[in-house]
Amino acid sequence: MASIDPLPPAASFSVAEAAATPGKGKTPYRRLPGRTAILWIGRGRLYLGDDHLLKVETFFFVENYKRFAYGDIRSLLLRQTARGMILSVVLGVLALGFGALGWVTDNAAGRWILLGIAAFFAALLAVNLVRGGTCRCQLVTAIGAQPLPSLNRTRPARRALGLLAERITAVQGEIPSHEAAERVDDALRRYSEQTGGARNPAKPEVVPPPTQTPEAKTPEERW
Amino acid sequence: MPPVSFAPQPLLVCDRCATILPGAVTNTFEPVACPGCRALLVAQVFPAFFRPIAVGAAAENVLSQEDASCFYHPAKKAVVPCTRCGRFLCALCDIDLGGNRHVCPGCVDAARRGPTGKQDAATDGLGVQRRVLYDSMALLIAALPLTLIFWWLSFFGVPVVLYLSIRYWNEPRRGDFPRTRVRFVIAALLAVLQIGGWITLGVYYYQRRTHGLD
Ligand SMILES: [Zn+2]
Ligand SMILES: [Zn+2]
Numbered sequence: 455m456a457s458i459d460p461l462p463p464a465a466s467f468s469v470a471e472a473a474a475t476p477g478k479g480k481t482p483y484r485r486l487p488g489r490t491a492i493l494w495i496g497r498g499r500l501y502l503g504d505d506h507l508l509k510v511e512t513f514f515f516v517e518n519y520k521r522f523a524y525g526d527i528r529s530l531l532l533r534q535t536a537r538g539m540i541l542s543v544v545l546g547v548l549a550l551g552f553g554a555l556g557w558v559t560d561n562a563a564g565r566w567i568l569l570g571i572a573a574f575f576a577a578l579l580a581v582n583l584v585r586g587g588t589c590r591c592q593l594v595t596a597i598g599a600q601p602l603p604s605l606n607r608t609r610p611a612r613r614a615l616g617l618l619a620e621r622i623t624a625v626q627g628e629i630p631s632h633e634a635a636e637r638v639d640d641a642l643r644r645y646s647e648q649t650g651g652a653r654n655p656a657k658p659e660v661v662p663p664p665t666q667t668p669e670a671k672t673p674e675e676r677w
Numbered sequence: 678m679p680p681v682s683f684a685p686q687p688l689l690v691c692d693r694c695a696t697i698l699p700g701a702v703t704n705t706f707e708p709v710a711c712p713g714c715r716a717l718l719v720a721q722v723f724p725a726f727f728r729p730i731a732v733g734a735a736a737e738n739v740l741s742q743e744d745a746s747c748f749y750h751p752a753k754k755a756v757v758p759c760t761r762c763g764r765f766l767c768a769l770c771d772i773d774l775g776g777n778r779h780v781c782p783g784c785v786d787a788a789r790r791g792p793t794g795k796q797d798a799a800t801d802g803l804g805v806q807r808r809v810l811y812d813s814m815a816l817l818i819a820a821l822p823l824t825l826i827f828w829w830l831s832f833f834g835v836p837v838v839l840y841l842s843i844r845y846w847n848e849p850r851r852g853d854f855p856r857t858r859v860r861f862v863i864a865a866l867l868a869v870l871q872i873g874g875w876i877t878l879g880v881y882y883y884q885r886r887t888h889g890l891d
């Protein structure tokens with residue numbers, strides 16, 4: 455305990471301070487695709503910084519910032535969800551229902567109101583279909599998993615994760631796909647031995663060698 | 678969601694069913710079904726994934742090249758990130774604020790210099806954890822009475838709007854995403870307009886009472 459390095463002086467902050475000199479109205483951040491919006495009350499956004507990912511969440515009038523150094527991000531996970539499909543079904547049923555009601559109504563004014571409501575739901579359905587499939591994403595650091603709620607549509611989410619993966623691999627380097635799979639299985643095997651294999655229903659499978667050579671692509675293009 | 682932190686081995690976990698995922702799911706860049714819940718997953722692991730996770734107590738020395746090390750002491754093992762700037766900290770640098778909040782000496786120093794200091798917490802680039810959008814707040818409070826449903830809000834709103842605009846005039850220009858002060862300007866104008874409205878109404882009723890006007 456005696457031979458402890460002295461704490462660095464506050465000067466170690468000067469680089470960051472210099473980089474963020476206020477007043478120019480410019481930020482060193484690049485906004486990633488994807489956003490959450492809950493009726494203008496809550497919003498979420500992701501930004502790429504020089505050396506870290508910034509997650510900004512706004513709730514009413516308070517913005518919360520979380521930062522993840524590219525060197526600390528261990529994994530990225532995207533899971534496709536059925537939310538978009540369910541929403542399409544609900545909106546489709548509503549549009550058809552109001553449309554049918556309008557069709558059989560005798561009252562001219564009532565008919566136009568009902569058809570208007572049907573058109574409104576049909577428009578929402580069209581927007582939902584254009585936005586594409588839904589998903590949930592998270593990143594994992596040594597400290598835990600962090601959900602990325604702004605990445606909730608598969609297409610922009612994959613674009614965003616590709617851009618993020620590019621920054622991460624620029625810092626950490628890259629593991630070839632088949633090697634990554636082997637090492638993950640390795641860790642899983644060791645874990646199963648430690649715990650008696652009770653918890654995990656998934657058996658490590660033999661990974662086929664990659665058919666194409668994904669290594670030829672950049673991290674961004676692969677996602 | 679089960680915590681994946683502090684696992685003895687680096688494991689990738691499905692965020693829906695908590696099944697530990699096999700290598701076949703990782704780095705394929707094509708959706709692969711989760712063996713537990715059949716959800717389609719795309720996962721990528723990076724070299725940091727295979728670093729052992731440090732759970733040590735009092736400032737352990739870094740054992741291998743691959744341990745995460747303290748930002749301030751490269752030879753010490755990191756145990757927790759700074760909640761404010763995200764830097765990894767060893768047990769010595771970790772200042773536990775309670776409530777699962779940990780900060781580093783640099784952030785404490787930055788915070789101590791305070792909102793009036795030249796380099797305050799909002800401008801050190803790494804430091805901001807939270808920003809209150811006083812300008813949006815002022816604009817909403819100033820605009821609500823104009824909807825007439827909330828006309829009575831004007832009584833309380835006007836002083837609040839003027840207070841916010843003066844007290845936090847410089848706030849939008851700070852932080853990682855500086856904004857213009859246009860919201861404050863519009864809010865203050867609306868507030869002045871409402872004061873004008875109240876005065877006009879007051880004069881009108883006063884005259885009607887004293888001069889018996891209809
Ligand atoms: Zn699953
Ligand atoms: Zn810090």
Ligand SMILES: [Zn+2]
Pocket residue numbers: 747748749750753766767768769770771
């Ligand atoms: Zn330290």
